Amino acid sequence: MPRTLAVQMPEAGVRLITLQRPEALNALNTELLGELAAELDAAEQDSETRAVVLTGSRKAFAAGADIKEMAERDLVGILNDPRVGHWQRIAAFSKPLIAAVNGFALGGGCELAMHADILIAGEDARFGQPEINLGIMPGAGGTQRLLRAVGKPLAMQMVLTGEAIDARHAQRSGLVSEVTQPEFTVERALQIAKLIAAKAPLAVRLAKEALLKAQDTDLATGLRFERHAFTLLAGTADREEGIRAFQEKRKPAYEGR
Amino acid sequence: MNFEHILFSIEDGVALLCLNRPEQLNSFNAAMHGEVREALKQVRQNPEARVLLLTGEGRGFCAGQDLSDRNVAPGAEAPDLGQSIEQFYNPLIRTLRDLPLPVICAVNGVAAGAGANIPLACDLVLAARSASFIQAFCKIGLIPDSGGTWTLPRLVGMARAKALALLGNRLTAEQAEQWGLIYQVVDDANLREEALKLARHLATQPTYGLALIKRSLNASLNNSFDEQLELERDLQRLAGRSEDYREGVSAFMEKRTPSFKGR
Numbered sequence: 245m246p247r248t249l250a251v252q253m254p255e256a257g258v259r260l261i262t263l264q265r266p267e268a269l270n271a272l273n274t275e276l277l278g279e280l281a282a283e284l285d286a287a288e289q290d291s292e293t294r295a296v297v298l299t300g301s302r303k304a305f306a307a308g309a310d311i312k313e314m315a316e317r318d319l320v321g322i323l324n325d326p327r328v329g330h331w332q333r334i335a336a337f338s339k340p341l342i343a344a345v346n347g348f349a350l351g352g353g354c355e356l357a358m359h360a361d362i363l364i365a366g367e368d369a370r371f372g373q374p375e376i377n378l379g380i381m382p383g384a385g386g387t388q389r390l391l392r393a394v395g396k397p398l399a400m401q402m403v404l405t406g407e408a409i410d411a412r413h414a415q416r417s418g419l420v421s422e423v424t425q426p427e428f429t430v431e432r433a434l435q436i437a438k439l440i441a442a443k444a445p446l447a448v449r450l451a452k453e454a455l456l457k458a459q460d461t462d463l464a465t466g467l468r469f470e471r472h473a474f475t476l477l478a479g480t481a482d483r484e485e486g487i488r489a490f491q492e493k494r495k496p497a498y499e500g501r
Numbered sequence: 502m503n504f505e506h507i508l509f510s511i512e513d514g515v516a517l518l519c520l521n522r523p524e525q526l527n528s529f530n531a532a533m534h535g536e537v538r539e540a541l542k543q544v545r546q547n548p549e550a551r552v553l554l555l556t557g558e559g560r561g562f563c564a565g566q567d568l569s570d571r572n573v574a575p576g577a578e579a580p581d582l583g584q585s586i587e588q589f590y591n592p593l594i595r596t597l598r599d600l601p602l603p604v605i606c607a608v609n610g611v612a613a614g615a616g617a618n619i620p621l622a623c624d625l626v627l628a629a630r631s632a633s634f635i636q637a638f639c640k641i642g643l644i645p646d647s648g649g650t651w652t653l654p655r656l657v658g659m660a661r662a663k664a665l666a667l668l669g670n671r672l673t674a675e676q677a678e679q680w681g682l683i684y685q686v687v688d689d690a691n692l693r694e695e696a697l698k699l700a701r702h703l704a705t706q707p708t709y710g711l712a713l714i715k716r717s718l719n720a721s722l723n724n725s726f727d728e729q730l731e732l733e734r735d736l737q738r739l740a741g742r743s744e745d746y747r748e749g750v751s752a753f754m755e756k757r758t759p760s761f762k763g764r
Binding site for chain 2: 424425427428
């Protein structure tokens with residue numbers, strides 16, 4: 245059983261992972277990051293899980309890395325840091341990942357939120373990369389994913405000043421898809437996860453992959469990938485079921501085949 | 502914590518905060534800001550507090566910033582007023598607006614500068630007949646702060662807002678009531694009692710629901726019609742989960758007076 249996470253299945257097909265280090269505003273120490281990576285591995289293996297919602301507490305999604313832990317690492321320690329592997333496993337998760345962010349998402353916490361495919365934020369959420377204030381810089385995608393999400397000027401401003409932005413600003417900038425009342429952030433994320441869980445899993449997986457492709461290839465390559473993925477789905481039973489259900493005006497029953 | 506510049510108590514659900522520097526017309530210095538901040542923190546954290554009543558001791562309500570607390574001697578470096586607003590006034594105004602309970606302001610006398618705009622961040626403003634509101638900022642080369650430039654046009658319309666802000670004239674309490682700047686004028690002798698009566702009533706009401714009402718009305722000033730309809734849906738969903746809603750409905754069905762817990 246993980247010690248820094250709580251895992252539930254609140255809806256059929258939907259797994260809810262809650263970060264739980266209240267004493268440290270959910271700071272992402274290596275233990276937590278490792279447990280999260282392992283938990284996503286488990287969700288990857290579990291055919292019942294079709295979408296995952298990731299959240300923290302009302303006060304903090306995750307307020308950064310664990311500074312105490314970080315201070316103990318020298319150059320060699322950082323070179324051999326197990327965290328890099330954990331981040332890679334989180335990024336490689338192939339099912340839809342939805343972050344429900346309330347309160348602080350700072351540093352590693354902001355980077356973790358940006359690993360999600362869909363980001364729902366409570367009104368009082370704050371996103372920032374304050375690493376620069378400690379004489380360091382973001383090291384888990386903060387300089388890369390932030391720039392892709394919000395564009396260069398704001399990403400530069402956030403990373404170089406260390407100043408955070410609020411949920412509305414994050415939404416205007418494209419970092420966040422929806423802003424809700426804080427009491428509903430998780431509920432709304434679960435609603436979205438439930439909608440996704442009812443779709444054909446293979447279509448969802450390939451669609452996610454194609455969208456992620458779009459972020460780091462040229463258009464021609466992306467379009468080619470999209471076409472291949474589209475064609476692959478032609479061989480699935482779920483495609484037949486989806487089209488037939490539409491014609492027969494009934495709800496499709498997908499099996500992931 | 503012992504307060505020197507304010508009087509503060511929480512009794513029977515009513516948090517009472519009196520600005521208490523009567524010799525200086527309750528103008529703000531850094532120390533009073535600190536004490537008000539501490540008191541408001543206690544209001545927010547104490548579940549016993551179900552309504553806040555803000556008022557002033559003596560003949561004035563609040564004359565805004567205590568200018569003797571600032572160094573503007575000729576030749577001295579200009580003070581950064583933005584810093585003072587960032588540190589003191591904006592957090593105060595935001596806190597009053599965001600407190601999840603009704604905030605009553607009883608304006609007992611002159612309300613000038615920031616002191617004229619602090620009441621406008623409260624939910625229900627009562628004023629003594631002799632009280633007056635003065636946007637005094639223009640007289641010393643400043644702009645209305647503490648939310649004044651945002652609140653005034655919304656409450657009295659742009660034409661009157663500009664006149665108040667550019668001329669800095671005295672607006673009597675009665676005129677303020679007629680213009681819709683405040684809720685109600687009360688005879689001087691009855692102000693404190695009327696305000697307390699209102700506070701005692703609100704302390705028995707479904708506080709959580711009232712907090713949501715406040716939240717939705719505040720948000721409406723910035724929302725589109727559609728956004729507001731969606732907010733109403735969401736906040737009503739929250740309200741519908743409250744204990745007080747259940748109590749309200751069953752009391753209605755059983756034809757008895759509800760007993761609200763504020764949750």
